[in-house]
Structure formats: C-alpha cells, structure tokens
Amino acid sequence: MLPEELQDKLEHDIAAVDHPKELAVDVMFALQDHYGYLTDEAVETAAGLLGIAPVEIEELATFYTFVYREPVGKYVIHVCDSLLCMLDGSETIEAHLHQKLGIGAGETTGDDLFTLLPVCCIGYCDRAPAILINRKVYGPLTVESLDAIIDRLRADKD
Amino acid sequence: MTSYPKVLLQNRKPDRIATIDEYRESGGYTALTESLGKVPSADVRQTIQNAVLLGRGGAAFPAGMKMSTVPEDAPFPRYLVCNADEMEPGTFKDRVLIHADPHQLIEGMVLTASGVQAEKGIVFIRPEYESAARILEREVGIARDAGFVGKDILGSGFDFHIDVHRSGGRYICGEVTAQLNALEGRRPNPRKPPPFPTVKGLWDRPTLVNNVETLCCVPHILKNGADWFKHLALTETGAGTKLYCVSGKVNTPGCFELPMGVPLREIVETHAGGMRSGGTFKACLPGGASTGFLPKEHFDIDMDFEGLKAVGNRLGTAAIMVFDESTCLVRVTCNLIDFFARESCGWCTPCREGIPYIKDLLWRIENGQGEVAYLDMIDRMARHLWNAYCAFAPGAAAPVQSLLEYYRDELMAHIEGGSCPFDK
Numbered sequence A: 001m002l003p004e005e006l007q008d009k010l011e012h013d014i015a016a017v018d019h020p021k022e023l024a025v026d027v028m029f030a031l032q033d034h035y036g037y038l039t040d041e042a043v044e045t046a047a048g049l050l051g052i053a054p055v056e057i058e059e060l061a062t063f064y065t066f067v068y069r070e071p072v073g074k075y076v077i078h079v080c081d082s083l084l085c086m087l088d089g090s091e092t093i094e095a096h097l098h099q100k101l102g103i104g105a106g107e108t109t110g111d112d113l114f115t116l117l118p119v120c121c122i123g124y125c126d127r128a129p130a131i132l133i134n135r136k137v138y139g140p141l142t143v144e145s146l147d148a149i150i151d152r153l154r155a156d157k158d
Numbered sequence B: 001m002t003s004y005p006k007v008l009l010q011n012r013k014p015d016r017i018a019t020i021d022e023y024r025e026s027g028g029y030t031a032l033t034e035s036l037g038k039v040p041s042a043d044v045r046q047t048i049q050n051a052v053l054l055g056r057g058g059a060a061f062p063a064g065m066k067m068s069t070v071p072e073d074a075p076f077p078r079y080l081v082c083n084a085d086e087m088e089p090g091t092f093k094d095r096v097l098i099h100a101d102p103h104q105l106i107e108g109m110v111l112t113a114s115g116v117q118a119e120k121g122i123v124f125i126r127p128e129y130e131s132a133a134r135i136l137e138r139e140v141g142i143a144r145d146a147g148f149v150g151k152d153i154l155g156s157g158f159d160f161h162i163d164v165h166r167s168g169g170r171y172i173c174g175e176v177t178a179q180l181n182a183l184e185g186r187r188p189n190p191r192k193p194p195p196f197p198t199v200k201g202l203w204d205r206p207t208l209v210n211n212v213e214t215l216c217c218v219p220h221i222l223k224n225g226a227d228w229f230k231h232l233a234l235t236e237t238g239a240g241t242k243l244y245c246v247s248g249k250v251n252t253p254g255c256f257e258l259p260m261g262v263p264l265r266e267i268v269e270t271h272a273g274g275m276r277s278g279g280t281f282k283a284c285l286p287g288g289a290s291t292g293f294l295p296k297e298h299f300d301i302d303m304d305f306e307g308l309k310a311v312g313n314r315l316g317t318a319a320i321m322v323f324d325e326s327t328c329l330v331r332v333t334c335n336l337i338d339f340f341a342r343e344s345c346g347w348c349t350p351c352r353e354g355i356p357y358i359k360d361l362l363w364r365i366e367n368g369q370g371e372v373a374y375l376d377m378i379d380r381m382a383r384h385l386w387n388a389y390c391a392f393a394p395g396a397a398a399p400v401q402s403l404l405e406y407y408r409d410e411l412m413a414h415i416e417g418g419s420c421p422f423d424k
C-alpha cells in the first residue's frame, strides 16, 4: 500500500491532465523513489492509477534506462562509457569502481549502498570522464577525486 | 582571437543562469511584446522562413517551412514540443542553452507556438538533465507570473502553457515520432510517417517538434529581422550563429557560439585552444556520432550544412569530436557501434541484427583477429542499415562506412599486424 499522501498526490496529478497515460513515466519514477525500485506491486499500482493494463507499464519499464525492475542501492552510479569519456579514461574509472566497490557492472554492494551501471553518453562531454550519481554529475574525474566522492558518500551513511 | 557577435549565449555566465531581468535588459521578451496579437501568424512563419533557419536538432529541416506544414484548418489543441532529449554523443549545447538563459527558450517557444496557433507546449528532456528540468520548471513559473506564458498572454488573447516532461532515458526518444509515442506513454518505437506529426501528432493533433537551439533563435529573428540573421553567418549558404560543441583531443573542450560557416581549423586551433599535447589533427566527427569521419584534408572546410554536404558528410548537431594521430579510429568506431547496438530500439531487423553483426566483426579486427574478408562483410551490412525503419540505423552506418572509405589502411594494419597498432 502507498502512503496516503503519495497516493493522493499521484491521483491529483493524474486528474489534472488530459490523458492519464502521459504521466506513465512520472508515476513510475515516483513509485520507484518510494519502493527503491519498480517492484511487481509498483507495476500493478501504477497500472491501477493510470487505468491501464500492467503489461502496458511493463512495456515501458523494460525499455527505459532509468527505470529499475530489480533492487538497486541507495546510490546508483551511472558510468558514461561513450566515446569522449572513453578517450579520456572511462575504462580506468570503471575498473577503479569495480575494484573499490568490489562489484561488477549491474551489481549492487552488499550493504545496498551502491549500484554500478554503465550507460551511453550522458551529455557532459566537456567534463569527461564523467559519471552520474543519482542523476547528479561528477567530472572531470581522476581516480583520486572519485575516491573522495565515494568515501564521502560512505561516511554520510553513518 | 577574432571576436564575433554573441547572440544565443550573450547572457551566459560562468556560474549561474541569467535571470528574467537580465534577459529583458538584453532585449529579451521585446519580440514577444511587439508581435503577439499584432503580427499575423503567417508573417511570423514567413520571417522565419526568410531567415533560412535550419533545424539544429541534426536533420537541418527548414524551420519556417515545417511550421507551414501545419494545415490552416487543422484542429485544436495544437502542440509544440521542444526536443531537449540531446542524447547524440558529443552533444551538450541544449544543456548549455537552458543553463545559460532559460527565458530565451521560453520566449522562443511562445513565439513559435504563436506561428502555428499551438496552445500546449511540452519540453521533452532526458533524465540526465534533471537540473535543467528544474530550472525550466521554476523559470516557466516566473514567466507565467510576468504574463509571458499562460492564459491571454499580455492581453493578446493568445494562450500558451508549458510543461516539462521527463524522459525515462533512451537515445531513440530524440527521434520525433518515437518522442510522440513516449509522450503518449507508449513504448517509444518510431512511427513511420505519413501522417506527419504537423498534421497528426500527439493525440492525433497537429504537433510541431523543434530542437532547443532552433527555438532559441526565433526571438532574435523576429526582433532583428531575417536579413540580420542571415548575415550573421560567414558563408553565403549559412544563416545565423551556431553552437559548436568541441571535444576530444583539444586543449579546451567546450561549447562555443560562432558564426555559421566558421572554418573547422579556426574552431580547433583558436576557440578550442588547439590540439592537446602538441598532437596533430587526424580527423573529426563533425556533427555527432551519426556523422562520418571528416579526414584531415578537409581541415579548412567551412562548417555549415552546405559545406559538409558538399563533401558527402553532415553538420548534424555540430558536435565536433576531434582525434589526433595517436587515436585509433577502429577503436573509436567500435565504441560508437557499441553505443548504437545498445540504444537500438529493436523494432526492425536491419538495425537489430545488422548493428551487432558489424560490432562483432569490428571488434575482432580491433583485437587482432580480423580477416580481409570482413571488410566486405561489414560494407555489405552497413548498406543494409539504410533499409531500416528509421534514421537511427543510417546514422550508425555513417562512421562505419567512412572508416571503410578513408581508413582502409588503418583497418589493414590491424588485420595484417594481428593487433591494434596503436596499443603500446
């Protein structure tokens, strides 16, 4: 069950638009923020709110990069591996993250803090090599500056 | 350094966005005040057409002409969509524009909408640009409070609302017809026209889709006139200024506003600070990942749409990715084809099957396991990509085909040497 406040907000937003389906991505994002990822229950809930079949939500959920159908960590790290970041060392950045976090691409750390996802060009080529952490950009990175960022997030948790 | 007039980035600051007051001090919202409810929409369209404003989203379609394809008697509501998806590798100008001067885009949207009598505006924005999305939401509110957006704008009787739509994130959502599906909450595969979006787009209503930069040019054109805009360009064939995003092996990568048609050499050597670490220019991709390699014999080319067309290339998004003599272009193409393989929407067979096929062969060559026969196989498959359902796959073919055309020696060196000659 959704908290009443979130339920009301989403119902209100949906009632305010001409076509409920146009809010499908927003609703998925809101439920994902609430549950941590788009759970099976969230798929059902989204479909119910929008008045469509769950499969219509699934069609979208499986398409988009930023919708997660499996649990992710508190911090989702998107590592850009497209051309400009690659030329400026994204492979080193990614390898360092594997080693520092002890996880591979697509995996989450045992303490549920970090998930590592390689992605295509994030539009910060002037700051290569760049990554996003929960959609906030960091770059140009060095191994040292990356260490500092990860250490800070780890410390924040306590 | 030659200094050129700044238009789109005249209010850019190093650390913050320009406020509505700063935008107005620079002449912002005068075009809107002077034309809304006073200048007939046909005249708005004609002025934009006379200015030869070509779409900045990559396809270079004439903006005024596209507006005129909305039928006079088309039903309402009509939509204007601002394409801020900007997922073409190397491209980040739309982000710079929104962060520099958001009201320029807002005014551009209102004016463009008035030219086709659209009352609903949507900015479609990629999730990586969350900060830009928030800026726009806030500044649209400020513009509404000032009377420039919303109902009966400045008493003109014209209504126009702007909403921000966050994408779930996929490159194909930047393609117009896929974007319409995305906005309707459908799986964003492209839809092949006809009907064209300007006739039957969102919810079967006429929908004009334009790139951020295209829309940002509109207030300046209406304020200063079509001739002024045309004369901003250095070339006869060009018009306006252009935001060139320069990245790769240069000293100072960045987004530079320069006259349309400025020579490539000047962009690299002067504005982008020259080649990094004293390297020499080997090639560039002149307009994003979906354009072909431009070899060094064209280093003096004028960077406008016609100039690149004349050498069988495209200006695309004018995202110039620069490579030096130490860059392996086979490796570069492998990275690009990885991108296209990942981002293919999977709808049609030439793209879904053809791109991974090329990817496999190219990587074998890069890894020193290539054979001469692969070159023809890659060439044949790249041609098949042109038969795909949308323009995504031909875009993927562009770097591959130009690699075969200009850098066969480099491919052969990989094949004959049994390893990448650029690996130390």
Ligand SMILES: Cc1cc2nc3c(=O)[nH]c(=O)nc-3n(C[C@H](O)[C@H](O)[C@H](O)COP(=O)(O)O)c2cc1C
Pocket (backbone or CB within 6 Å): B054, B055, B056, B057, B058, B059, B060, B061, B063, B083, B084, B085, B086, B087, B088, B171, B172, B173, B174, B175, B176, B177, B209, B210, B211, B212, B214, B215, B390, B391, B392, B395
């Ligand atoms: C695969 C693909 C991706 C595209 N991505 C974008 C994009 O991110 N932004 C954009 O403005 N145009 C993009 N386009 C071009 C649009 O289809 C369209 O031409 C453009 O948005 C129209 O605006 P304009 O006429 O102002 O350039 C893309 C095209 C294709 C085929």
Ligand code: SF4
Pocket (backbone or CB within 6 Å): B172, B189, B190, B343, B344, B345, B346, B347, B348, B349, B351, B352, B388, B389, B390, B391, B392, B393
């Ligand atoms: S060419 Fe690629 S992106 Fe376009 S419809 Fe076919 S599969 Fe989808």
